[in-house]
Amino acid sequence: xxxxxxxxxxxxxxxxxxxxxxxxxxxxxxxxxxxxxxxxxxxxxxxxxxxxxxxxxxxxxxxxxxxxxxxxxxxxxxxxxxxxxxxxxxxxxxxxxxxxxxxxxxxxxxxxxxxxxxxxxxxxxxxxxxxxxxxxxxxxxxxxxxxxxxxxxxxxxxxxxxxxxxxxxxxxxxxxxxxxxxxxxxxxxxxxxxxxxxxxxxxxxxxxxxxxxxxxxxxxxxxxxxxxxxxxxxxxxxxxxxxxxxxxxxxxxxxxxxxxxxxxxxxxxxxxxxxxxxxxxxxxxxxxxxxxxxxxxxxxxxxxxxxxxxxxxxxxxxxxxxxxxxxxxxxxxxxxxxxxx
Numbered sequence: 001x002x003x004x005x006x007x008x009x010x011x012x013x014x015x016x017x018x019x020x021x022x023x024x025x026x027x028x029x030x031x032x033x034x035x036x037x038x039x040x041x042x043x044x045x046x047x048x049x050x051x052x053x054x055x056x057x058x059x060x061x062x063x064x065x066x067x068x069x070x071x072x073x074x075x076x077x078x079x080x081x082x083x084x085x086x087x088x089x090x091x092x093x094x095x096x097x098x099x100x101x102x103x104x105x106x107x108x109x110x111x112x113x114x115x116x117x118x119x120x121x122x123x124x125x126x127x128x129x130x131x132x133x134x135x136x137x138x139x140x141x142x143x144x145x146x147x148x149x150x151x152x153x154x155x156x157x158x159x160x161x162x163x164x165x166x167x168x169x170x171x172x173x174x175x176x177x178x179x180x181x182x183x184x185x186x187x188x189x190x191x192x193x194x195x196x197x198x199x200x201x202x203x204x205x206x207x208x209x210x211x212x213x214x215x216x217x218x219x220x221x222x223x224x225x226x227x228x229x230x231x232x233x234x235x236x237x238x239x240x241x242x243x244x245x246x247x248x249x250x251x252x253x254x255x256x257x258x259x260x261x262x263x264x265x266x267x268x269x270x271x272x273x274x275x276x277x278x279x280x281x282x283x284x285x286x287x288x289x290x291x292x293x294x295x296x297x298x299x300x301x302x303x304x305x306x307x308x309x310x311x312x313x314x315x316x317x318x319x320x321x322x323x324x325x326x327x328x329x330x331x332x333x334x335x336x337x338x339x340x341x
Contacts, residue, residue: 006126007031009068010175011119011135013084013091013341018118018234019134019164024172026340029078029180032123033158034067037166039230061230064132064163068121073154074142075180076275076287076335082159083331084340086137086218089117091340099280102334107240109326114235116218121163122171129171134164136235138220143213144185146247146306153185155273155289162222164231179336181275183289185212191270199292199323202270208254210311211247212271214291216240216329242318242329244295250302250310257314261297266319268294278336290332294321 009032010024040060045053068082083105084091093101108115119135140159147153190209191202219238224231248254260267275287299315318328 002125002127004125007124008171009121009123010172011081011121012172013081013089014118014120014134015341021120021131021133024120024122024175026081027175027177028068028081029075029178030068030070030157032066032121033069033071034065034160036063036065038063059230061224061232062165064166065138065161066121066132066163067158067160069156069158071156071158073152073182073184074157075182076289076333077178077180077337079157079183079289080333080335080337081340082137082140082157083333084117085119085135085161086116086140086159086216087331088115090115091117093338095338096334097281097283097285099282099336100278100285100334101336101338102332105331105333106325107327107329108237109320114220114237116235121161122169124171129169131167131169132161132163132165133167134235135161136220137218138162139215139217141213141215143244144211146211147185148307152182155183155185162220162235181287183273183275185273187275188271188273191272193268195266195268195294195321197268199268199270202268205253207251208249209246209271210249210306212244213246214242214244216242240328242293243298243316244318245313245315247304247306247311247313250304250312254312257297257312258300258302261300261314264296266294266296268292268321278334280336285334287336288332288334291329292324292332293318293329294324295319295328 010027012022012025041057043054043057087105093103121132137159142157193202221236222232271291273289277284295316301313304311324330
């Protein structure tokens with residue numbers, strides 16, 4: 001019947017050669033959006049003495065992509081799976097406090113080659129399943145809207161994928177819904193300090209941050225060689241650009257941000273989201289998602305308002321930091337997932 005209510009989305013990390021499909025191992029708590037499945041076909045026009053424009057066509061290299069969107073909130077558990085395909089594909093968690101697993105995602109700075117995991121993604125409904133192989137995240141947007149009375153303020157995530165293929169296939173059956181918890185901005189703490197202050201020593205800044213959005217652009221390049229046919233054969237890395245926008249209170253701390261923007265002052269930030277206690281941990285350990293990064297402000301807009309207050313809108317760009325192995329940003333995730341493979 002093709003029922004919308006019976007749509008599904010699930011995936012598995014490709015453990016062999018990229019582009020070799022695997023069975024899904026995890027349901028993904030999100031939606032597939034922004035489909036772009038283009039097979040370019042150029043129709044040849046020639047002087048053939050007829051009003052019919054063309055009798056033949058040539059086919060180009062397939063241009064396939066889509067997004068996985070957690071529009072109502074991403075989770076401490078799903079975030080780690082998607083980071084393996086968009087930040088760095090190293091799933092080697094440290095076990096802490098019996099039943100908690102800590103992962104640090106530091107994107108590559110100088111290493112050659114593609115360090116992202118590729119994934120096989122399955123989606124469809126009760127009538128038809130489609131499968132995409134060699135899926136990697138070219139970019140993602142993560143953040144939360146302005147905190148206001150009467151809303152939960154979930155952290156949303158949209159990851160934009162390239163894929164090598166789109167085929168009709170059979171759904172991997174029998175996967176259970178994973179245990180997940182939505183990341184909420186109401187459970188966050190914001191820290192800020194000089195570029196010489198260790199991240200763990202940054203001072204918490206309260207009564208300041210009201211909204212935040214991170215834009216992470218990998219600048220991946222799909223490569224096609226003679227002999228590949230009409231699909232790319234591998235993916236190269238470009239120069240990554242990571243930026244953020246934020247809405248902050250127009251108070252004295254906000255005025256300090258104006259001065260830092262005006263002078264081009266480097267700063268360090270830490271944004272920490274915490275959830276509930278992970279079952280089985282001893283001592284009790286909460287779910288955590290943390291963003292560390294060194295940045296410089298690139299734009300400042302002092303004309304804004306929220307509720308009864310003036311707010312400032314600021315934009316920043318993350319810059320390399322020796323404390324982050326010369327990367328500009330680093331993510332820490334603590335949850336109860338022992339393995340994503």
